[in-house]
Amino acid sequence: MPDAQTVLIAGGSGVIGTELARQLREAGHTALVLVRRPAQTPFERSWDPEARWLRVGILDGVDAVVNLSGASISRLPWTLQYKREILQSRIGATATLVDAMAKAETPPRVFISGSAVGYYGDRPGEILTEESAPGDGFLAKVCVAWERAAAPASAHSRVVYARTGLVLGEQGALKPIRMLAKLGLAGPLGDGRQHWPWISLFDEAAALRHLIETEVAGPMNLVAPGPVPAGEIIREVAEDLGRPYWLPAPAWAIKLGLADAGRELLLADQDVSSARLTESGFEFRDTTVPEALAAV
Template sequence: MSDQRRVVVTGATGLIGRALCKKLHERGYAVMVFSRSPDKARQAVPEAAEYVAWQVAETGEWAAAIDGAYAVISLAGASIAGQRWNETYKRELYDSRIVATRGLVKAMEQAQTKPKVFVSGSAVGYYGWCDDTPLDEDAAPGKDFLAQLCMDWEREAAAAEQIGIRTSMVRTGIVLDKAEGALSQLLLPFKMFVGGPVLPGKQWLSWIHLVDQVGIIMLALEDERVHGPINATAPTPQTNRDFSATLAHVMGRPSWLPIPGFGLQLLFGEMADALLIHGQRVLPHKAQEHGYQFTYPTLEPALQKLLS
């Protein structure tokens, strides 16, 4: 396949990355995976055409592989919910996104034949802790750590636009999948009849099915009208209480045992505030404006499909 259809992907071994690489392969792209562990990537992403050793903080031979690629899609980053946020882990969260993106943009700038498209990850944490106000891509950023992380991440990605590369930043919500991610963590307590909302329960949860997450990344890749931030969330965000009630209904279980926020704060500290106790009511305005048709626009059918 020609270089015009070669797509470089970082973060390919994660939940979203694996599903994306499969979709890219189905669409006829030649997938080149950048990974710190190419052997691990080969097992996780068998569809890729090539696996390249990549060090986030170093410019190496991998930079030459960007030359002539059609696009770069960067999903790399340490897990936001991987552990309690001490200062060391905050630095890892930051460097694995900001430093990595800076290095990729530098390599694109130095390429003789630059990629046409750069799609960078981001997150709805950009908007910070919000009330019931619906948020589209033009909403102001928040002021907490996660919001600052996303702002800096997007700023590094936007530098690619300055060198003539069409650039999008995909602000991802809570991605639903049965095997991994937030939903998989919720299933056990509901199966054990001890599930319930995280208090206060009125905080918003902006969710998206994995199929639509990949679909919006593909929209950012293939639709030349898409520039800048784009929200990857379903058009029907839920309060935590309503999400829990719907999950309980689909599973045939009660949602009766609320989880106190202060207990989560004791266990997880700042991470609990950012991810569990507070939320954002995010809407996918740009995706819908550009004609994206959600496979799972509402929660109950999405959960039924995932849990069937």
């Protein structure tokens, strides 16, 4: 972003939001973060997405809104109640932002709304692009509804759906893998050959910044070039920590123990293409898993 801009982040206290705010401020921009409590700093703004409340005046002077808000899909188990929370937290937050932007005197010029590669479901043998149809399963339904909730903002703002893969950072998706590796329990999940579309935490935030600056619209896959097998990622984590990679977790046990979460988070095979992102001019800093782990 060549000129100083003001970016409002929903979900700004999470792993991705924190890194995005850091990068924005480092580049000379203003990052405002929505919080669900009274604001305590000049860079915080209060809102209540469960009550669908956001003061319209908060959007005055805001150039872009980035929506990363939603209950964590990494929290297990996925009970029926928690599944409802995963869905409703995303729909409620997105609808709150869209309604406020529609009422603003000068709506933000761009709305980057979160989504995920879960949109595609389990698709072995396919190369998945932004043109691919949605898949089956709980996460696919959540992502479709999440993007649909953001769509009305296109009446006044450029809308991008950021379909994010597995984010490799100190927290988030790497945390449980690193914990297992430290305990000497790392090994293949199922046969370990399923493709995991991944992206480093740095590149995830940098890509979100890129989407604000460029004029692309619609879905955009935020994944590193060339998804790698799940077993390779886990092996790299174990080797990085100097721990063994040996203990397999059979697919039947994962499905039995974790049900939909096991099938969709751990065993799904997704060869997701990042071609559209690179063609838009984005340059990855971390193109291999070892590079991403070294940064962690």
